[in-house]
Amino acid sequence: MKILVTGGAGFIGSHTVVELTNAGYEPVIIDNFNNSEKTVLKGLRRILKRPVKYYEKDCNDVKALEQICKKENIEGVIHFAAYKAVGESVEKPLKYYENNIGSTLKVLEVMLKLGIKNLVFSSSCTVYGQPDEIPVTEDTPRKPAASPYGNTKTICEDILRDTITAGNPLKIIALRYFNPIGAHPSANIGELPRGVPSNLVPFITQTAIGIRQKLTVFGNDYNTSDGTNVRDFIHVVDLAKAHVSALKLLATQQDNYYNVFNVGTGKGNTVLEIIKAFEKVNKLKLNYEIGPRRPGDVEKIYGSVEKSEKVMGWKTEKTLEDSVRDAWRWEKKIAKNKK
Ligand code: UD1
Secondary structure, eight states, X not given: OEEEEETTTSHHHHHHHHHHHHTTOEEEEEEOOSSSOTHHHHHHHHHHSSOOEEEEOOTTOHHHHHHHHHHTTOOEEEEOOOOOOHHHHHHOHHHHIIIIIHHHHHHHHHHHHHTOOEEEEEEEGGGGOSOSSSSBOTTSOOOOOSSXXXXXXXXXXHHHHHHHHTTOSOEEEEEEEOEEEOOOTTSSSOOXXXXXXXXHHHHHHHHHHTSSSOEEEEOSOSSSSSSSOEEOEEEHHHHHHHHXXXXXXXXXXXXXXXXXXXXXXXXXXXXXXXXXXXXXXXXXXXXXXXXXXXXXXXXXXXXXXXXXXIIIOOOOOOOHHHHHHHHHHHHHHHHHHHO
């Protein structure tokens, strides 16, 4: 079964391409390399021992999208392609609404036109905002998003749900990701942030390798065990495998199906716990200091993954130690490749 992977050269997309191939699917990447690098294709080739099919196109280009889907006989789509920088989205909301919502509409348009039924959509735990109770379940009411980026995820979920409510012959799963970290254990692919990373783990690894002088922990006066934020950090390979489970579940469903699933570990860790795990597993000391809170951060969030386990038959297999070890291996590999 051929699966179009929009944004397939990105962090989560590339790891999903590997897991799709391992599970016997044939992934076809469409990526405009706006926030990803061509070197990812080499990394994928090393892991898969053969080239991966890709098109350097923007999935907002509806004509190209349609042509590729026809030519490749695409039977399912995983739609990752989106902008994801929270801060930038506050400054340039229209850029985010246009790209993230526009591309989702175009994917749906082409799928309906060509009779492609299966869609897995990248959503985010950001749709829960700061929840009143944790862990959040899929039934926890969504809250108004804290950023235009977050709002694009909420709106796209609504668009998908309404498309199904209207009776269209599609089968759709939205996966609400928690915080993906780590890298492929082979260190052939991983996260490649452009410029100064805004996410925690790439900032940690870049500090450890000497690209950044010091990590600032954004606040230690939260109502948590050590005062720092709590997140549900999930190994990106586990997260990638959830897409395979989602496609398998879609295959067992009748047309006109919509469901949402949390994709996390079911467990929260504080920022300091991540730093300590990183130091312990990799036997090094990280230069960090406590700084002020970062505006827009939620205090704590992690998800229940009971529904994902019961309905999709998916759960995580890797540990936090695996994640911080693989993240560090990847950072060292990037440094080696630069030499
Ligand atoms: C963020 C987004 C989320 C998005 C995800 C994409 C917000 C509010 N949420 O998640 O919607 O889906 O990125 O990757 O921005 N931290 C530090 N120092 C740093 C960097 C981070 O202390 O230099 C802390 C943060 O305060 C936070 C935790 O680490 O508590 C995780 O931060 P980050 O990796 O940016 O992810 P989220 O903010 O959870």
